[in-house]
Amino acid sequence: MINLYFIGSAGSGKSSLTGAFNGWMENQRYNTITVNLDPGIENAPYVPDVDIRDWIKLRDVMKEYGVGPNGAQIIAADLLALNIDEMKEIIESMEPEYVVFDTPGQMELFVLRQSGKFLIDTLGAERSIIGFLYDPVISKTPSGLISLMLQAASVQVRFNVPFLNILTKTDMLKDEERDRIMNWGANILDLEDAIQSEVPTLKSQLSIEFLTALRSFGASQNIIPVSSTYGSGMEDIYTTAQQIYFGGEDLSKG
Numbered sequence: 001m002i003n004l005y006f007i008g009s010a011g012s013g014k015s016s017l018t019g020a021f022n023g024w025m026e027n028q029r030y031n032t033i034t035v036n037l038d039p040g041i042e043n044a045p046y047v048p049d050v051d052i053r054d055w056i057k058l059r060d061v062m063k064e065y066g067v068g069p070n071g072a073q074i075i076a077a078d079l080l081a082l083n084i085d086e087m088k089e090i091i092e093s094m095e096p097e098y099v100v101f102d103t104p105g106q107m108e109l110f111v112l113r114q115s116g117k118f119l120i121d122t123l124g125a126e127r128s129i130i131g132f133l134y135d136p137v138i139s140k141t142p143s144g145l146i147s148l149m150l151q152a153a154s155v156q157v158r159f160n161v162p163f164l165n166i167l168t169k170t171d172m173l174k175d176e177e178r179d180r181i182m183n184w185g186a187n188i189l190d191l192e193d194a195i196q197s198e199v200p201t202l203k204s205q206l207s208i209e210f211l212t213a214l215r216s217f218g219a220s221q222n223i224i225p226v227s228s229t230y231g232s233g234m235e236d237i238y239t240t241a242q243q244i245y246f247g248g249e250d251l252s253k254g
């Protein structure tokens, strides 16, 4: 059983990708389930098999603790930890090959608070993968992409599990825009050139220092381009994930 977590900034496409990837897996007759960890999800683009809202409802938290929606999100993130054992039992009873997790809308609630790390560890860090989502609109500029790469690095440091970089919503990009972003991800020197022409000032000097740090961190990586709207790139996510844990072996089709 592989636990695949989609993590990314608000609106980067986590919920849509959870639905699209799960749909592709089901089409291939692989045994997957989806888990929604976002108590504030609205109009989910898929029907979660396991849903945090069965344990925690934002409205109840607001009432019980006398807080607004933002405070309730924070409390709900912490309450998550209390329900993990039960959630684990339910997930395991379904005997899936892949468990796809849709994480809370606000990335920092999952990444920085204790409960996110506790959840990944309790459910088995040794069989987990994080898919980090790059928003295409932010990734289009060198400074935006660098900011996301730094975020990705901080997520990697925090959880210390194998990592996939995923560029979402590529149907919103022109082909050359998509190719440029992917080249920047793989060749940090090209990204360094690009930032220099974007902001030829002190600010870009700062970015270059960051790039040097990212390079020594080993951040230059292939980015998998996907579109949840068109269902493209799903196979690449699957084969890369299989590569990480099984050296590329196919799941036995059920």
Ligand SMILES: Nc1nc2c(ncn2[C@@H]2O[C@H](COP(=O)(O)OP(=O)(O)O)[C@@H](O)[C@H]2O)c(=O)[nH]1
Residues within 6 Å of the ligand: 008, 009, 010, 011, 012, 013, 014, 015, 016, 017, 105, 168, 169, 170, 171, 172, 226, 227, 228, 229, 230
């Ligand atoms: N064009 C396009 N829009 C997308 C795609 N994936 C997500 N979106 C849109 O981006 C917005 C945020 O997506 P969502 O999955 O809710 O992001 P989340 O906050 O990270 O869970 C929604 O309006 C989606 O319809 C995609 O592949 N293509």
Ligand SMILES: [Mg+2]
Residues within 6 Å of the ligand: 014, 015, 016, 038, 041, 102, 103, 104, 105
């Ligand atoms: Mg979402």
